Amino acid sequence: MARRQRLRDAVVGLDIGSTKVAAVVAEVSQTPEPVIIGLGIAPNSGLRKGVVVDIEGTSRAILQAVEQAERMSGVEITGAVISASGSHIGSLNSRGVVAVSRPDHEITADDVRRVLEAARVINLTPDREVLHIVPREYEVDGYDGVKDPVGMVGGRLEVEAHMVTAASASLQNLMRAVARSGLEVEDLWLSGLAAGEAVLTPAEKELGVVLLDIGGGTTDITLYDKGSPWYCSVLPVGGEHITSDIAVGLRVPLPVAEQVKVEQGCATVPQAADREFELPNPSGRGTRRVTQRDVAAIIEARVQELVLLVSREIKRSGYPGMLPGGVVLTGGTAQLPGLVEWMAQVLDLPVRVGQPSGLAGMNDIVAGPAFATAVGLVRLAARSPVREAAPAQEREPSPGLLERLRNWWQALF
The missing domain is CATH 3.30.420.40 (ATPase, nucleotide binding domain)
Known part of the structure; x- marks a missing residue:
């Protein structure tokens, strides 16, 4: 072409x-x-x-x-x-405040830029930098909940901002x-x-929701509230760790372990079936019979670790709300059978797969x-x-x- x-x-x-x-x-x-x-x-x-x-x-x-x-x-x-x-990703919430520059106290785009610069004045080590700065909401003379202050009149402009930092x-x-x-x-x-x-839908972001993007080597955690990010972090655990566990537990090469995870994987033993399938023997001669429950027993330990780490991160965020939007799973590992039900039970929140x-x-x-x-x-x-x-x-x-x-x-x- x-x-x-x-x-x-x-x-x-x-x-x-x-x-x-x-x-x-x-x-x-x-x-x-x-x-x-x-x-x-x-x-x-x-x-x-x-x-x-x-x-x-x-x-x-x-x-x-x-x-x-x-x-x-x-x-x-x-x-x-x-x-x-x-x-290496980290995040924090910060505030900035400036005096409105114009004599008539009309807030301009320049005032917004200045207040965001004030919010990003934080102590960072020389090996880190600000990747994103997200204005969550503004305050004009003490009145909060302002999404766009440009054109409003006031003497004092404040911003609550979320910052994502990286190595x-x-x-x-x-x-x-x-x-x-x-x-x-x-x-x-x-x-x-x-x-x-x-x-994610705008309603979920407004109400409060946790997005878990479960990739191959990491799980990105993003907590939204009032339409904007509240907390971001990345766990060094993902789908490839499940594959590695299966390879060790069943003594098969990684490509075979990945195929087993995709075709026979299940998040927990109670949700797995007794269905059998064949795998090559470690010696390379002949085959052996393995059940889906055998695979689930290996996966379950890693899934439990992931859910525990996610729960700790949500608590660590300091978010004071109830998260009525629940948890949305995405990434390739989100399709693992039984994962939605298990996370909903452990986290006591509604859980869905996001596509x-x-x-x-x-x-x-x-x-x-x-x-x-x-x-x-x-x-x-x-x-x-x-x-x-x-x-x-x-x-x-x-x-x-x-x-x-x-x-x-x-x-x-």
Whole structure:
């Protein structure tokens, strides 16, 4: 297929995970949602627990995924919005306050920028940086609950902001891997926040909800309240740890263990069946009979650990509400049979599996929870004010990555 030049209305989301890289291409038109026109998937062994440990290996996986997406979409991909994860991610809530600058006390966009800068003045070690700053709500002269203060009148402007921090070296290594594949990093988003854009409803975000994005090497935890993130963290546990446990417990190679997890896996023993299936003997001669309950007994221990860690993180967040939105699971491991029921029982909250919905075009190819982050990246890219501001040929030189992210958050929230 002959390639087209990359158009202004084409956006690319690149989910760089611990076990796979997924590239989703979409066209942005007058429709409410981006139109999916391409997908590329490649296995990735260059990340461990969300952190790059092999730049060349990660770059090769990115290239493979991008080439597949180009062939399917017919679009030449030169840049992408990418995801980041890893246990180095941290978050905190901060407040900032400034005096309104104009003599008539009308609040301007410059006042909003100043108050956000005031909120981000926190003590960080030299090896960390602010990845996102999210204005949760503003106060004008003591009146809270303001979502957009521009144009209002007041003498004192305050903001409650949520900040996501990350290890600088980890982000730099990730962006170097993308650069070596020949792509431009157009923007970078925390995986959990991107997944939330794909699977959460506005009502859930407003009421209070926990999103668990269970990937291959990590689980991103994002707690939303009043429409914005309240707490973000990343656990170094994911689906590949379940695969590894099965490989050790049943004494089979990792590819066989992954197949067993997908075809026979169940979160707990009581929910498993007595159904038998065959596996090769460790000696390589002949086969043996194994039941689904045998597999569930191995998986259950790891699932219990994950649920316990999630429960601790929710308590650690200090969130004072009741989370009526419950828990939404996404990521490939969210499809593990019995996981929803087990988490609902242990956490005493409603639990559902979140899948990207409301998509146009080739929506069936990205409808599963495994593609939530990539779809969320595409939606965020489509909503970028930089993209909407002018045709590609007329744009001014773009600001730095972190500056664009700050402007983006102000537009979204």
